[in-house]
Amino acid sequence: xxxxxxxxxxxxxxxxxxxxxxxxxxxxxxxxxxxxxxxxxxxxxxxxxxxxxxxxxxxxxxxxxxxxxxxxxxxxxxxxxxxxxxxxxxxxxxxxxxxxxxxxxxxxxxxxxxxxxxxxxxxxxxxxxxxxxxxxxxxxxxxxxxxxxxxxxxxxxxxxxxxxxxxxxxxxxxxxxxxxxxxxxxxxxxxxxxxxxxxxxxxxxxxxxxxxxxxxxxxxxxxxxxxxxxxxxxxxxxxxxxxxxxxxxxxxxxxxxxxxxxxxxxxxxxxxxxxxxxxxxxxxxxxxxxxxxxxxxxxxxxxxxxxxxxxxxxxxxxxxxxxxxxxxxxxxxxxxxxxxxxxxxxxxxxxxxxxxxxxxxxxxxxxxxxxxxxxxxxxxxxxxxxxxxxxxxxxxxxxxxxxxxxxxxxxxxxxxxxxxxxxxxxxxxxxxxxxxxxxxxxxxxxxxxxxxxxxxxxxxxxxxxxxxxxxxxxxxxxxxxxxxxxxxxxxxxxxxxxxxxxxxxxxxxxxxxxxxxxxxxxxxxxxxxxxxxxxxxxxxx
Numbered sequence: 001x002x003x004x005x006x007x008x009x010x011x012x013x014x015x016x017x018x019x020x021x022x023x024x025x026x027x028x029x030x031x032x033x034x035x036x037x038x039x040x041x042x043x044x045x046x047x048x049x050x051x052x053x054x055x056x057x058x059x060x061x062x063x064x065x066x067x068x069x070x071x072x073x074x075x076x077x078x079x080x081x082x083x084x085x086x087x088x089x090x091x092x093x094x095x096x097x098x099x100x101x102x103x104x105x106x107x108x109x110x111x112x113x114x115x116x117x118x119x120x121x122x123x124x125x126x127x128x129x130x131x132x133x134x135x136x137x138x139x140x141x142x143x144x145x146x147x148x149x150x151x152x153x154x155x156x157x158x159x160x161x162x163x164x165x166x167x168x169x170x171x172x173x174x175x176x177x178x179x180x181x182x183x184x185x186x187x188x189x190x191x192x193x194x195x196x197x198x199x200x201x202x203x204x205x206x207x208x209x210x211x212x213x214x215x216x217x218x219x220x221x222x223x224x225x226x227x228x229x230x231x232x233x234x235x236x237x238x239x240x241x242x243x244x245x246x247x248x249x250x251x252x253x254x255x256x257x258x259x260x261x262x263x264x265x266x267x268x269x270x271x272x273x274x275x276x277x278x279x280x281x282x283x284x285x286x287x288x289x290x291x292x293x294x295x296x297x298x299x300x301x302x303x304x305x306x307x308x309x310x311x312x313x314x315x316x317x318x319x320x321x322x323x324x325x326x327x328x329x330x331x332x333x334x335x336x337x338x339x340x341x342x343x344x345x346x347x348x349x350x351x352x353x354x355x356x357x358x359x360x361x362x363x364x365x366x367x368x369x370x371x372x373x374x375x376x377x378x379x380x381x382x383x384x385x386x387x388x389x390x391x392x393x394x395x396x397x398x399x400x401x402x403x404x405x406x407x408x409x410x411x412x413x414x415x416x417x418x419x420x421x422x423x424x425x426x427x428x429x430x431x432x433x434x435x436x437x438x439x440x441x442x443x444x445x446x447x448x449x450x451x452x453x454x455x456x457x458x459x460x461x462x463x464x465x466x467x468x469x470x471x472x473x474x475x476x477x478x479x480x481x482x483x484x485x486x487x488x489x490x491x492x493x494x495x496x497x498x499x500x501x502x503x504x505x506x507x508x509x510x511x512x513x514x515x516x517x518x519x520x521x522x523x524x525x526x527x528x529x530x531x532x533x534x535x536x537x538x539x540x541x
Contacts, residue, residue: 016063016196016305020054020128020181022113023068023145040160040167041143042086042094042129043178047151054128054178056085058186062100062120063194064304065182066113067130069105071139079105079134079141083182084163085122086129092155092170097126099163105134105141113181115304117223119198122184130180131160144176152177183304197306200258200372210374212387213255216323217246217372220260220308224370233348235360237272237286237324238369243340247274247320251433252375254315254323255385258308260370261297265328268294268354269373271315272322275514277440277536278359284344285361286322287476287514287534290315291354297327316383317375318533325371343369357476359514381432381464383529396464396528397427428526429467431519435460436497436535443499443509443537457535459495459517464528466490467521473501476514476534488521499537512539 020043043054065083073079083100100120108114132143144154154176157167185194191207193199198221201211208219217238238246257269271290278285292313317323326348346362349355376385379393386393392403441457461469466489473482482501486493499510514536521528 014058014060014186016183016185016194017057018052018181018304019056019062019184021052021177022066022181023142023179025068025111037143037156037158038133038160039143040084040086040096040129040131040157041178042084042088042127042155042157042167042170043153044088044127044155044172045151045153046177047149052181056122056124056126056128056184058124058184060122060184060186061192061194061198062118062122062128062182063185063197064115064306065100065118065180066115066304067179067181068142068145069108069110069112069114070141071110072135073105073108073110073141074135075106077133077135077140080132081105081141081180082131083116083118083120083180084129084131085120085126086167087123087126088155089166092168092172094129094155094157094167094170096129096161096163096165096167097121097123099131102131117221118182119193119221121187121192128178128180128182130178142179144173144178147175147177150174154178181304197260197308200308200310211256213252213374213376213385214249215372216248216254216375217241218368218370220258220370220372222368224260224306230345233326233328235270235324235326235346235348235362236343236369237284237322237346238343238371239284239322239364241341241368247322248317248375249319250377251319252317253378253383253385253389254313254317254373255376255388256310256312257292257323257325257373258310258371259297259325259327260306260308264296264298266294266296267309267325267327268292269311269313269315269371270324270326270354271317272324273318273534274320274322275359275361275536277538278361278514280361283361283363285359286324286344286346287359288349288355288357289321289532289534290317291356293354314384314389316378316531323373325369339366341368342366357478357516359476381430381529381531395427396430427465428528429521429523430464430528431469431521431531432462432464433460434462434517434519434531434533436517436533439534440536440538441499442540445509445540456496456498459497459519459533461488461493461495461519463488463490463493463521465521465523465525467523467528469519469521471495472518473510473515474518476516481510481515510537512537 082102086094098121100118155170157170185196191205193207195202269292272286275285295311297309346360376387380396382396384390392398442455444455471484474480516534518532
């Protein structure tokens with residue numbers, strides 16, 4: 001039997017469940033016996049409604065709570081509520097097993113159910129409970145509410161206890177239910193975070209960091225509200241959180257992205273480059289470098305339920321670039337942050353290539369958007385993340401399978417033949433990096449004399465091997481204006497560029513505007529992948 005059990009596939013993780021029930025305006029007044037208290041209330045039994053039991057059915061994490069807040073919320077009383085779990089030990093006794101933070105009820109909407117972010121460990125066999133502090137006014141926030149079922153029994157403890165403490169001297173109140181609802185999620189990796197709405201990497205104890213590489217953006221934790229309606233869909237770009245830039249610290253590859261969904265719809269992640277020359281006071285502009293495919297997010301349900309949706313991708317990202325999220329009119333927003341936490345909201349675009357090459361601008365707002373992305377290094381510059389996507393991060397031509405053995409490895413002279421695979425054939429050269437410095441410049445003036453420092457720029461490249469590099473210059477709409485070829489050695493190189501090109505045998509200045517240069521290296525081993533950089537030609541001085 002034991003062997004058979006070991007060979008049985010593991011059962012699927014349980015789905016989130018809605019525990020308990022918040023009161024309603026119709027049964028929260030004096031006639032329901034629902035005055036305030038300084039107490040702990042545990043629901044020791046309940047009979048309905050179906051699917052909203054206060055009994056905890058499996059080990060997990062309480063990730064959200066809600067309770068009805070009454071009309072009388074007086075500052076002098078300092079009204080508070082705190083989620084707890086209790087393990088009953090007798091007819092009127094119990095142990096407080098876990099608890100959340102103490103929530104102040106001051107300033108919250110009255111006469112309605114208010115919700116809270118939680119992260120409270122919960123264990124099968126315990127029951128949902130709450131610790132209240134409030135006044136005894138008729139319209140105060142109730143600690144319980146009246147029902148018609150005799151099997152609904154709330155246990156009232158006038159001397160509350162904290163987690164690890166014991167409760168005694170309780171009084172049972174029949175036909176009463178605790179004014180508290182909560183969402184319970186599984187925690188299969190035992191990291192203390194709910195696997196559905198809190199854990200960035202389910203199945204791993206990493207919990208709230210990148211599953212691999214570096215996390216760009218929010219950790220998706222904390223209280224949540226919604227951003228203002230923008231109509232017709234928007235793109236939002238988180239630029240700083242708590243005074244720290246959310247730009248990519250180094251070049252690499254975005255390998256996955258996530259969104260804490262607030263409504264159903266199609267979402268897309270974009271890699272963006274900040275364009276200061278197109279920005280203004282209170283606004284920022286970004287050029288779309290790359291875009292993921294559209295991914296559909298389904299709303300997880302009403303009320304307290306939320307979900308992190310995660311999607312794999314493979315988007316090269318240069319150092320200093322940002323990731324933006326486009327989608328429906330509403331995306332979850334974490335409260336707080338102030339002026340040091342900001343994002344930009346722009347109109348969205350619908351194109352076959354996700355908007356690559358377009359520049360989008362919009363106003364700067366305060367707040368933390370609930371989306372993020374993982375960026376991995378890409379040492380060999382092949383466009384695959386070195387940690388989770390590239391089996392051979394040191395060889396650009398190999399993304400799957402084994403890396404070649406070092407020369408001379410795997411056998412002794414005169415002995416048996418090596419079992420290592422033969423080394424691969426010649427490897428195509430790669431333009432590892434390309435940059436235009438300065439990025440904004442004026443073309444060399446035709447027929448006029450100008451100081452050298454006022455025009456032109458330099459193309460900075462780094463090659464994996466000696467090669468002939470083809471440089472194609474084109475507008476952001478893809479109209480080609482010039483092609484150059486240069487023979488360069490391995491390593492860094494610098495090419496002066498005047499901003500002029502020949503057309504019908506005559507030199508012509510590039511017109512003021514936005515451009516990109518596309519570079520590709522070629523030698524006897526083959527042709528490497530394209531890399532690109534953007535630049536701007538300024539109007540003549």
